[in-house]
Amino acid sequence: MDNYPLLNIFWTMLELFLWILWFFLLFKIITDIFRSNDMGGGAKAGWTIFVILLPFLGVLVYLIVRGGSMHERDLDQAKQADAAFQDYVRRAAAGTPPSTNHVDELSKLAELKNSGALSEDEYRRAKDKLLA
The missing domain is CATH 1.10.10 (Arc Repressor Mutant, subunit A)
Incomplete structure (x- = not known):
């Protein structure tokens, strides 16, 4: 323990946290690419290759170009899931x-x-x- 001071432990924990956060963001972007209805197959393939081959630059460019509409796609998906659930509850409650x-x-x-x-x-x- 003497060879690894407390500050290095905190620094290692910060690096680990940022690494996990980076993977979360990368998976979120890849999910958003495939969920997007306003892009064709070629655009989805291009963004996926860009994000995978140049991950830091690809993620930053994707967030700059399409980051504002990510929230809208998340909101649309949540609304669709809620509507499907409400429809299921309505049908289940209406049956004898x-x-x-x-x-x-x-x-x-x-x-x-x-x-x-x-x-x-x-x-x-x-x-x-x-x-x-």
Whole structure:
């Protein structure tokens, strides 16, 4: 521990943090490139090659040129996900719960079994068919 002073530990932690932050930014930009609907395949390939071959310059140029619209694409994706979730909730809430229909039919089956119209085997098969 004597050969590695406290200031060097903090410096190493800062370098590690910046390295992780750099990879996060790089992956965010690559994701934004492929998610963008206003670019064609050639432009996406060009930006991807530029960002991968010259990562520091590519990321900085991408942020300067297209950085302002990254937020808009993130917001559009969040709105689409929220709309899909709201639509799912609306459809799920609008449907009638199947359990009420099953309860009525099970009670009718039990009455038929108790009255002797259905045997135990017939009752079990009808119940299994209903619950399947």
